[in-house]
Amino acid sequence: MTNAKQPAIQVQNLWMSFPGKQAGEQIHVLERINLEVKAGEFVCIVGPSGCGKSTLLNIVGGFLPCSQGDVTVEGQPVAGPDPRRVFVFQENGVFPWLTVQENIGFGLLKKSVAERAGIVAHYIEMVGLHGFERAYPRELSGGMKQRVEIARALAANPDIIYMDEPFGALDFITRLKMRADLVRIWQSEKKTILFVTHDIEEAVQVADRVLVMSKRPATIQNIINVDLPRPRDLDSRGYLATRDEIFAAMGMSLRIGESEAEAARPNGAHAPKPQGLIPN
Amino acid sequence: MSATPPQPDLATFTGNRGPRAQNFQWSKIVLPIVVAILFLLAWDAGVRITGSDIFPKPIEVMRGIIQLIQRGLLLKYVVASLYRVTWGFTLAVLVGVPFGLFLGWYGWAFQAFNPMIQMLRPISPIAWIPVAILWFKVTDKAPIFLIFLASVFPITVSATAAVQNMQPVYLRAARNFGLTQFQLFSRVILPATLPQIITGIRIALGVAWLVVVAAEMIAVNSGLGYLIIDARNAGKRYDLVVAGMVMIGLIGLVLDLLVRQLEKFDEVRWGYANR
Amino acid sequence: MSLKRTLLVVAVLWTALITVLHLKLNLHVQFFGPKPKVEATQKFRVGFIPVTCHLTCPVTDFINKNMSGESFFEPIRFNGWPEVKEAYLSGYMPATFLLAPLAMELREQGVPIKIVYLGHRDGTALMVNKDSQIYRLEDLRGKTVAVPNRFSNQRLLIYKALKDRGMSIKDINMVEMPPPDMPVALRQHAVDAITSGEPFMGQTELDGYGRVLYLTKDIWPNFISCVLVVSEDAIKNRRPEVQRLVDGIARSGKWLDQNMDHRMEAAEFVAQNYYNQDPRLLRFVLSKPPDRVKYTNLAPLKKDFEEIEALAVESGIMQGTVHFEDYVDTSFVKDDTAIQPYAWEGKKP
Numbered sequence: 001m002t003n004a005k006q007p008a009i010q011v012q013n014l015w016m017s018f019p020g021k022q023a024g025e026q027i028h029v030l031e032r033i034n035l036e037v038k039a040g041e042f043v044c045i046v047g048p049s050g051c052g053k054s055t056l057l058n059i060v061g062g063f064l065p066c067s068q069g070d071v072t073v074e075g076q077p078v079a080g081p082d083p084r085r086v087f088v089f090q091e092n093g094v095f096p097w098l099t100v101q102e103n104i105g106f107g108l109l110k111k112s113v114a115e116r117a118g119i120v121a122h123y124i125e126m127v128g129l130h131g132f133e134r135a136y137p138r139e140l141s142g143g144m145k146q147r148v149e150i151a152r153a154l155a156a157n158p159d160i161i162y163m164d165e166p167f168g169a170l171d172f173i174t175r176l177k178m179r180a181d182l183v184r185i186w187q188s189e190k191k192t193i194l195f196v197t198h199d200i201e202e203a204v205q206v207a208d209r210v211l212v213m214s215k216r217p218a219t220i221q222n223i224i225n226v227d228l229p230r231p232r233d234l235d236s237r238g239y240l241a242t243r244d245e246i247f248a249a250m251g252m253s254l255r256i257g258e259s260e261a262e263a264a265r266p267n268g269a270h271a272p273k274p275q276g277l278i279p280n
Numbered sequence: 281m282s283a284t285p286p287q288p289d290l291a292t293f294t295g296n297r298g299p300r301a302q303n304f305q306w307s308k309i310v311l312p313i314v315v316a317i318l319f320l321l322a323w324d325a326g327v328r329i330t331g332s333d334i335f336p337k338p339i340e341v342m343r344g345i346i347q348l349i350q351r352g353l354l355l356k357y358v359v360a361s362l363y364r365v366t367w368g369f370t371l372a373v374l375v376g377v378p379f380g381l382f383l384g385w386y387g388w389a390f391q392a393f394n395p396m397i398q399m400l401r402p403i404s405p406i407a408w409i410p411v412a413i414l415w416f417k418v419t420d421k422a423p424i425f426l427i428f429l430a431s432v433f434p435i436t437v438s439a440t441a442a443v444q445n446m447q448p449v450y451l452r453a454a455r456n457f458g459l460t461q462f463q464l465f466s467r468v469i470l471p472a473t474l475p476q477i478i479t480g481i482r483i484a485l486g487v488a489w490l491v492v493v494a495a496e497m498i499a500v501n502s503g504l505g506y507l508i509i510d511a512r513n514a515g516k517r518y519d520l521v522v523a524g525m526v527m528i529g530l531i532g533l534v535l536d537l538l539v540r541q542l543e544k545f546d547e548v549r550w551g552y553a554n555r
Numbered sequence: 556m557s558l559k560r561t562l563l564v565v566a567v568l569w570t571a572l573i574t575v576l577h578l579k580l581n582l583h584v585q586f587f588g589p590k591p592k593v594e595a596t597q598k599f600r601v602g603f604i605p606v607t608c609h610l611t612c613p614v615t616d617f618i619n620k621n622m623s624g625e626s627f628f629e630p631i632r633f634n635g636w637p638e639v640k641e642a643y644l645s646g647y648m649p650a651t652f653l654l655a656p657l658a659m660e661l662r663e664q665g666v667p668i669k670i671v672y673l674g675h676r677d678g679t680a681l682m683v684n685k686d687s688q689i690y691r692l693e694d695l696r697g698k699t700v701a702v703p704n705r706f707s708n709q710r711l712l713i714y715k716a717l718k719d720r721g722m723s724i725k726d727i728n729m730v731e732m733p734p735p736d737m738p739v740a741l742r743q744h745a746v747d748a749i750t751s752g753e754p755f756m757g758q759t760e761l762d763g764y765g766r767v768l769y770l771t772k773d774i775w776p777n778f779i780s781c782v783l784v785v786s787e788d789a790i791k792n793r794r795p796e797v798q799r800l801v802d803g804i805a806r807s808g809k810w811l812d813q814n815m816d817h818r819m820e821a822a823e824f825v826a827q828n829y830y831n832q833d834p835r836l837l838r839f840v841l842s843k844p845p846d847r848v849k850y851t852n853l854a855p856l857k858k859d860f861e862e863i864e865a866l867a868v869e870s871g872i873m874q875g876t877v878h879f880e881d882y883v884d885t886s887f888v889k890d891d892t893a894i895q896p897y898a899w900e901g902k903k904p
Contacts (some may be wrong), residue, residue, distance in 0.1 A: 063452060083458035093453030096550035097471040106467075107457035138550045149453075156457060334739060356580045363577035366570055410641050417647035418631065418638075420577075474558075498638060502581045509634045510831055512735040513605050517833075545558040 006075055008160060008192040009037040009060060014069030016055055028217035029055050033069070035211060035220060039159075042186055042193045044203035046246065047213030053196045054090075054164050056213075060194065061087045061162045074159060083107065086153040090165040094137045094148045100124065101133040103148050107156035123151040126185060143174040147181075154185065160192040167202070179205050183230060200250070204243045205232055212249045222249040336519035341526060344519035353507070358527065360502035361492050364420060368427025368495075369488045376432045376484075377477060380439025381469065390440065401433040405491045413498055423495035423503070430491040431484040438480020442473035475543070475551020482539045489532045493524075504528050599628040599789075599796045602639045602651030605830035606734065606752035607840055607848050608674045608781035609652040613829035614811060614821050615803040618897050627799055632829065635733050636704045643668075649789035650800060655782045655860075656867050657706035662882040663873055667787035669884040670855055672801050674781035675808075677772045678840075678848030679709055680756040682765040683748045684741055689768060692716055698747035701732040701740060708780040709750045711866045716774050724870065741765060752780055753848060754832065757840035772846060779859055790884060801887040802894065808850035809896035815842060854891035855883045 016030035029052040037043045047053050058064040060071055062080040071078045073085065081087070086107075094103050101120050108116045124130055127147040137145050146166060153161050167175045183206050186193055197203055203210045204226055212222040224246055228238050320338045327337045336344070348354040383390045405426045416422040446469070454468040496505025504524050511520035543552055578584040603609040612630050619626040631648055633639040636657065643651045644666065652674050653661075661668050681700075683689040689698065695717075702710045714724050732740060734751035738759045741749045748768065749756070759765020771778035783804060785797050810817055822837035830837070840847055857879045868875040888894075 063455070081452075081455045081458070083456065086456045087452065089449050089453065091447070091449045093449045095450060095453070095468070095471070097474070097547045099546075109463075136546055136550065153456075334742060359573060359576045360581045363573045363581075366573050370566065370570060410637065413638060413641035413647075414645045417645045418633075418642045497634065501632060509735075512733075513634060513830065513832065518739075542558065542562070545561070547558045 006039075007036040008039040008041070008074060009035070009194060010070075010072040011035045011056075011060065012070045012072075014056075014059065014071065015067045016052065016059065016064075017067050030059075030066075031217040031219045033218075033220055037192060037194055039192055040190050042183075042195065042206060042208045043211065044195045044197060044207035044209070045211045045213060046197055046200055046203045046250070047218060048215055048250065049198050051213050051216050051218040053198070053213055053218075056218075057162055057164050057194065057196045061085065063087070083156060084158050085160040085162065086156050086158040088149050088153050088161060088163045088166045090168050092137075092142075092145050092149060092169070094145050094152070096137045099134050099136055100129055100140070100148050103137070104151045104155050106152055119155050123155045126154070126188075127151040127181070141174075143170050143178060146170065146178060150182070150185070154189060154191075158191065160194065163193060163195045165197050166195075168197075168199075175202070180231075182206060187230070200246045201243060204228075204239060204246065205234065210246060212246060222246075224249070334518055336522055340519045341522045344517075344523040345526070348507075348520070348523060354527070357502055357504050357507050357524075358531065360500070360506075361496065361504045361528075362531070364423045364495065364503065365427055365485075365488050365492055367420075368424040369431050369485060371424070371428045372432035372435055372484065372488070373481060375428075376435030377439050380436040380477075380480075381443055381465075381473065383436070384440040384443025384473075385469065390444075394440075397433060397436060401437070404494075405430040406494045409494070409498060412495075418498060418500065420500065422498045423492070423500060423505075426495040426498075427488045427491055431488040434484040434487055435477075435480050438483070439473065439477050442476035442480070443469065445476070446472050471547060475548040478539075478542050478548055479552075482536065482542075485535055485539055486532065489528070489535060493528065504531075598626075599650065599793065599800060600631050600648035601628050601783075601800065602631045602633055602642060602648050602653075604633050604635070604639060604652070605832065606781075607678050607754055607837070608752040610811065610821065610825060610848075611674065611804045611807040611850060612652060613825045614807040615800075617824050617828065618807060618810070618899050619803065622897070622899055627796070627803070630829070634735070636707075643784075643786075646786075649793065650783065650785040650797070652781050653784050654704060654707050655779050655863055656708055656711060656872060657704065658782055658784045659860075659864065659867065659877065659882050660706055660873055663877045668784050668882070669787060669790060670782045670860075670882055671785050671790075671797065671884050671887050672783040672804055673779050673853040673855055674783060676777045676779060676849045676852060677770070677846065678753055679712065679750060679771040679778060679780055680753070680847075681713070681748055681750040681768045682741060682756050682759050683768050684744060685764050685766045687747060687766075689747065692720055692768070693722070695748060695768075696722065696726045697728070699728045699730060700748045700750065701730050701737050701746045703734050703751045704731060705872055707751070708778065708863065709752075710872075711863060711870060712771060712775055712778060713750065714870045715866055716769070719774070738762070738765070753840040754836040757843075757847075758836055761836060761839050770844075770847060777849075777852070777859065779863070782855070785884075798887055805853060805888065805891065805894045806897045808853050809894060810899065811841075811850040813896050815845065818842060818845075852891070854888040855885060857883075 011033055014030060014033040015028075017026040017028045019025070020027045033056060045053050045056065055064065059066045060073070060078065062078045062082060062085075073082075095106065098106065101124065104123055105116050105120045108119060111119070120133075124133060127150060129144060129147055129151070132140065132144065137148065140148070146169075150166070167178050170178060179202060195203075195206065207226050210224045210226060211220050212224065213219070214221040224242065226242050228236070228242065232239055324337050324339075327335055345354065348357075383393055408426055408429055412422040412425050416425055450468055450472045451464075454464055459467065492503065493505035493508055496503040497509055500506060504527055507527075508521050508524040511517045511524065543549065601612055603612040616626045616628065616630045628650075631642070631651075633642065636654065639651055639653065640657065640661070642648060643653070655670070658668055658670055689695060700713060702713070704710070710729065713727070713729070717724060717726065730746065732746070732749070734755045737746075737749040737751055737755050740746045741759055742762075742764050749759075756765070756767075760767065783801070785800075789797055811821055812818075818841040819838055822841050823834050826832045826834035826837045860879050860883060864873065864875065864878065867873040
């Protein structure tokens with residue numbers, strides 16, 4: 001664990017561009033990204049689709065090298081994936097050739113058999129897959145598979161968990177449930193979570209803080225503190241206000257049928273003034 | 281998680297079909313037999329109608345097979361052919377799977393070797409017969425070599441494609457856990473590619489069995505391929521020619537059924553669409 | 556059981572089982588009990604194809620086995636000319652029966668090969684379908700004729716026969732076909748005429764759809780199609796064995812031509828033990844007529860080969876750069892008339 005003063009994740013002046021289709025052409029994806037995540041914090045990144053949220057998370061996770069800038073995790077520059085930080089993918093990364101318990105124990109090869117069995121049993125219980133230890137992923141529903149993946153990440157006992165739209169492929173009801181479960185687990189396990197989603201409601205439901213990204217080339221446009229007590233009431237005024245604040249920051253209307261020009265107006269009727277804008 | 285009631289999983293739907301399951305088994309066995317009987321009847325009628333006394337009737341082929349059994353030749357020939365296919369094919373698997381994985385994993389190796397493989401692949405094993413005789417003389421090694429050649433390319437190509445088509449998310453998930461290169465290979469790459477490799481192996485086994493006739497044209501003096509060629513030498517013994525064909529077909533069917541059993545193992549079943 | 560373990564166990568057990576069975580059933584390896592004596596040198600292998608042109612090869616083997624309990628050479632059966640040639644070239648066997656022009660052409664191409672003896676004389680026919688309108692060689696004009704190989708003497712025979720009648724090889728359409736496939740091809744009218752060594756010609760007659768247009772003895776008396784060839788290496792290093800082989804072949808030939816009983820006996824044991832054919836076939840071609848194929852007077856003679864050579868050059872299959880002395884070694888037959896037939900009267904009571 002990191003000491004309390006030091007941020008768990010620190011990104012400074014990060015730029016990212018990909019080579020384009022034509023020679024010499026560069027597509028700028030990320031510009032001048034700065035962010036900090038404190039140890040034990042639950043932070044969400046939201047933004048329009050295709051803005052580069054996942055790219056940012058992949059860079060922080062060590063799966064992609066950035067073009068320019070510094071990424072420091074737990075005081076050390078990121079050089080690649082590290083077993084102390086585990087990534088949960090949008091497309092399910094559960095190994096279909098292993099059973100539920102084998103999947104969860106995948107990262108525990110160095111532990112003794114008994115120790116491993118204990119950890120696996122603990123997390124199977126935690127994600128509610130009791131009775132499915134010997135089932136293969138093809139026998140599980142999408143939500144159950146995603147729970148296996150989360151349990152596998154937790155079992156490796158990382159300090160940080162990166163999640164890239166982990167519930168994107170699930171149905172609405174399952175998604176709601178999974179969010180509740182994730183927050184419960186996070187509360188008991190005290191991990192740092194950096195969570196990418198395009199679902200604003202999801203972000204407000206789970207996060208301590210929400211980082212709003214702009215369109216490409218993306219930068220962090222707003223940082224919104226979700227100062228709401230948990231468990232969160234999805235009908236409360238505070239919840240709705242925070243949600244609307246993010247919608248407004250992303251320049252979106254909450255009224256279906258409104259013209260795009262009206263919706264895009266920066267100070268729309270519903271939107272409070274954007275705040276916490278990062279000074280450029 | 282707050283006591284989640286176990287969700288109904290897919291297994292309960294696919295594993296237990298209730299009364300329909302039995303129906304399914306029935307059609308799986310009876311229908312093919314009906315087709316086979318119809319085929320035999322059509323064959324018999326065809327020979328009778330054309331009045332050919334060269335092409336044998338099914339019953340004559342049956343008599344030919346019985347004669348072969350009585351002379352103790354059938355077992356000998358089946359064993360000889362299976363022996364050659366077993367060794368040629370085993371060698372092809374031992375060479376083709378590691379080599380194919382290697383090519384699939386290292387892009388430079390694929391670029392270096394693929395043109396050569398694609399060039400050698402379409403050459404029929406029959407074209408290799410002279411080379412096989414010159415290199416291996418008239419021993420069992422020559423047909424084994426031909427069978428090896430026929431099956432090593434499909435195996436290599438399927439293993440290569442399996443690695444190249446592997447879902448990248450498995451690799452990324454694995455990299456999370458800090459595996460060594462060897463662990464990555466044995467715990468992720470191999471199991472992730474196994475379903476496709478097994479399909480490649482199944483196809484290759486069919487090819488290997490297919491070339492057994494050609495491979496036994498070399499002066500080996502046993503085997504089902506030899507039986508066919510020998511029967512041609514024996515004057516009008518086309519009943520034995522067809523008997524050899526029938527035996528090759530039947531054993532091919534059994535081999536395919538056996539290899540298909542591999543696809544039912546839990547480690548690879550995920551890789552096949554629900555059948 | 557897991558997939559890996561199942562695969563491993565099944566693969567190992569199966570491979571072991573099939574290997575043991577194969578060794579036992581087909582290679583006759585003795586696993587228990589006394590090991591058979593390992594011979595100091597490998598037995599002299601001799602290649603042959605199941606045609607009457609090579610009949611002396613199995614006959615010699617069989618008579619030796621029955622007279623002295625063991626043969627001094629190992630006959631190796633092939634099914635087609637390319638395979639015999641390739642097995643010989645690979646060095647698998649030092650001696651084989653081969654088409655005469657093929658042996659000569661190999662010599663021309665630099666292969667160290669020598670003809671030491673003939674396989675037979677005559678023993679070839681040209682067959683047409685019984686209901687065809689071909690009654691004379693002239694009727695073959697524009698027809699399709701199957702020959703075993705471009706280096707076969709059968710091709711030269713047609714060449715000669717047509718030339719004698721003022722025709723040329725271009726007047727007919729010639730195709731190469733393995734002799735075992737010829738009878739069916741004739742019967743199904745896939746070709747109009749076929750010619751190769753016996754018994755495949757006799758088979759068409761026996762089955763009632765073939766008609767003899769000519770026998771070789773009618774147009775090229777003392778025709779030679781196959782010869783016994785030996786590598787120069789064997790002549791140099793294994794001379795006694797080569798001598799023994801030539802003597803054996805010569806004695807078998809004389810034994811076969813001694814009387815019809817011997818021929819019928821040979822038809823029986825060769826068909827059963829070596830050719831795997833219906834004995835009726837061999838009985839037929841060895842007796843109807845008796846001079847259809849002959850096994851005496853088999854020492855290679857210069858004038859015979861000069862005739863073949865001239866025809867081969869003329870028809871374009873040889874260059875003509877090698878001659879009798881290059882491709883024949885006559886030193887193994889000092890006096891052919893002095894050779895006595897095997898004194899064996901068969902297993903009949």
